[in-house]
Amino acid sequence: MATKPLELQSLKWPFVGLAVLLALSTLWAVYDEVVPRRPWKDYQREFFKLDEAHARADLERAKKRLEEPETKKKLDAARADLDAATKAMAGSPEQRRTYDQAVKADDDARIKEAEAKLYLGFDKSEQDAVYYKLREARHEARAKEEESLQRDFDEWQKKIDEKQKIYSNAIEHHKQTTLARQGFQERKDKAQAQIDVFEKPIADLEKRIDSVHGKWPEMEQYWISGLKNSWGAETVDRCQNCHTAVNKGGFSAPYEVLEAKKAKLPDADMKAQFALDAEVIDAYQTVHDKICEDVPPAPAAIPFGGYAPPAEPKPVDPASATECRPLAKLTRWRAEAEAYCGPPGSSSRPILETKAVVKDDKGNPVLEKKPGFKGTARNPALEAEKEEREPKIAQVCSDKDTIAALEEGEKGDIYDVKPVFRSHPHRWELLVKNHLPEQFGCTTCHGGEGSQTKGVRHHAFRHGEDDHDWNDPLTDEVAVMGKKYPGAFLQAKCDKCHAQDLNLAYAPTLDKGKKLFVDVGCWGCHPIEGYTDLAKRGPALTTIASKTTAGWLHTWISYPRGWRPATRMPNFWPGAMDPNAVPRGEGQTDEQVLTDQRKLREKEVSQIVAYLWTVSEKAKLVA
CATH class of the missing domain: 1.10.287 (Helix Hairpins)
Known part of the structure; x- marks a missing residue:
């Protein structure tokens, strides 16, 4: 069959196909840019509905x-x-x-x-x-x-x-x-x-x-002139596009509102700081009274003889926990307790933790595992297999009165604010009075990539991951030698601007740490800016051989507080006294840890004493 000349051939269908592909690609590009890559819009729409519902x-x-x-x-x-x-x-x-x-x-x-x-x-x-x-x-x-x-x-x-x-x-x-x-x-x-x-x-x-009503999402951002990013330009924060109520009243956690009420804050100040209806605060109080119990406050001044904090409540007798509810209730009640009773260290604690016990599907008590250091010689596969064989929590149980109180508290719970939409803790003191977000932003304290507002890598947006990551999370849980510390960096970030302050509001741990750092003399081995010019705490050891004997020095270095209980010199071999103070190998018992640590202490102390005696100089006699 003869081929038509090129000028007589029709190319309409190839052009139609290319036009359709171009149109589909354009539509996909617009959709991908406007919807999947802008999750902050969904957050704002959800918050607008919440705000309207509250109003x-x-x-x-x-x-x-x-x-x-x-x-x-x-x-x-x-x-x-x-x-x-x-x-x-x-x-x-x-x-x-x-x-x-x-x-x-x-x-x-x-x-x-x-x-x-x-x-x-x-x-x-x-x-x-x-x-x-x-x-x-x-x-x-x-x-x-x-x-x-x-x-x-x-x-x-x-x-x-x-x-x-x-x-x-x-x-x-x-x-x-x-x-x-x-x-x-x-x-x-x-x-x-x-x-x-x-x-x-x-x-x-x-x-x-x-x-x-009907408000459209809008991009907001803070320019932080005093905080430079990795290429030296001003940092831009856009965190408030998802955390829309971080500096707004009316969305604070109930425990914070009730603590202010307990402190007898005037009604005008309560309204200004929390923007809540009096009936809402009363409803919060009702739920709090049902699911929380007050903790005796620590005295303002330590009395003579010292202060012993109140003892932890005794664990619940599983035999008395006859009323049980499914696992979903445990999750719901724990979230409610966190909002109404506050984090650890607050003035109240949830009755769920003191009067309830968790059980498996057969009704046997399940001991919730406490974090512990597992050592370096580990087999993750065996650990995972072991965890699969361990009984799983299936229900939460307690006595009839406690279960009834928890259920009544759940019915009366009107706090429907998700964590992402909650006001910043102590918003009035920290943000309104001292650290305006327009000037300080969020990343000054929280770190992270404040300019990022979208997810990447072809999967759903995940807060705290991907390009929204932190090297030193402010409120996350940090594990050190198997022990978990929630919000370990929470107060440490204050030192970025308040390095010279020793009595900083809302940072008592930081104040104690600075005082301890100075009292103990940590800068002797750990140079920290601002502390390098302080005098050394320990005495000079140049003429140690002229002052004492090798036997006494061996005793002193092994355990200083055994000779002088009030000394500032730390114990460098805690494992020789407490087997849980150091990492242990797989399957090691307490006796084995103590034995190994004491052998290690004996060996290292002998080496230290020998070194000091070798390099010691004769003391110059005073004329």
């Missing part, structure tokens, strides 16, 4: 309060006062007769005051003219003319004194008529203010709902 709930409570008989009676009385005050000023001629008379009297008094001022000014001008001539006559020594002008000057002074008296009376009368006229407006304003006490909160909530 509508507050509006409903405010309207219900207006329907209460006592409130309605006061509101009706205020409206009646406003209506009467309005009619007295703008009603029928008969109703406003008194007001019109007050207005006319005030206008007349104003005119009379102006007239009195004008006539007083005329007389003063005439007197000034006479005074000018009087000065000329005195200067030219014309005695008779001076005497005549002096009489005229005195006559004008008498007239001025009379006019001044008339003017002063006019001013006083005008003040009285003005007060009488303003009294009508003040009565109206007072009635309106009484009404605003009841109606303005509703109007404000309606405005808030209107501003949030």
Whole structure:
């Protein structure tokens, strides 16, 4: 078959196919840019719905309060006062007769005051003219003319004194008529203010709902001029695009609100800091009382003889825990306890941890594993297989009263704020008063990539991973030798700006650490900026052989506190005293750890003593 010439061949279908591919690629590119790569928009939309729901709930409570008989009676009385005050000023001629008379009297008094001022000014001008001539006559020594002008000057002074008296009376009368006229407006304003006490909160909530309803997500960012990024430019923070309520009132965890209430914070300050309805705070208190128990506070000053913190509650007897609920309830109750009772170290603790026990599906108690160091000789496969054989938590059990309290607390729980939408802890003191986010941002303290707002690597956005990562997480849990410390870097970051402060609010651990660092003399081996010029804590060992014996030195280095309990010199072989103070190998018992550590201590102490004795110099005798 003959091939058509090139100019006669049709290429419409290839062009159609390419056009379709181009259109699909364009649509995909737009979708990928706008939706998957902008998860912050979903966060903002979710928060807007939450904010609107809270505002509508507050509006409903405010309207219900207006329907209460006592409130309605006061509101009706205020409206009646406003209506009467309005009619007295703008009603029928008969109703406003008194007001019109007050207005006319005030206008007349104003005119009379102006007239009195004008006539007083005329007389003063005439007197000034006479005074000018009087000065000329005195200067030219014309005695008779001076005497005549002096009489005229005195006559004008008498007239001025009379006019001044008339003017002063006019001013006083005008003040009285003005007060009488303003009294009508003040009565109206007072009635309106009484009404605003009841109606303005509703109007404000309606405005808030209107501003949030249908709101579109918007990108926000902070420019932190004092914090440079990796290429030396100003750091940009966009964390608030997901953490939208970090510096907004109304979304704080209940335990923080209740701690402020317990500290008897004034109502005005409570409203300013937390922006919560009083009924909401009461609901928080009700739930807290059911699922939390107060911890005795530590004394402000340590008493004589020392202070012993209250003992930990005894574990629950599994036999008494007859009422059980599924694992999902345990997860739900723990999240609720974290919000209402606060983190470890707070003034209250959850009854779930002190009065409940976890069991497997057969009803046998399950001991929750405590973190511990497993040593370096490990087989992850065997560990995983061992964990699979261990009983799994299937239910949480306690006595009837405790389970009932937990369930009642769950029913009354109105706190529906996810962690990502919660206000910053101690927002008022840390952000509003001292560290405005517009100036300090988030990454100054929290670190991380504050400019990133999207996920990468073709999978869902994962907070704290990928390009949203931290090298030193501020609030994450850090494991050191098998022990876990939540928020280990929480207060340490304060030292970036407050290196010279030794009494820093909300950073007691940092203050204690600095004091301990100085008292013990850690800078002797660990050079830290700001501490390098301090004197060494330990004595010089240059002439140690002239001061003591090798046997005593061996005893001293082995365990300094065994010889002197109050010494600052630390124990360099803690494993010889406590087998849990050092890592252990797989399968080692406490006795084996102690034996190995004591052998290690004996060997190393002998080497240290031998070295010191070898390099020791003779002491110079004092002449």
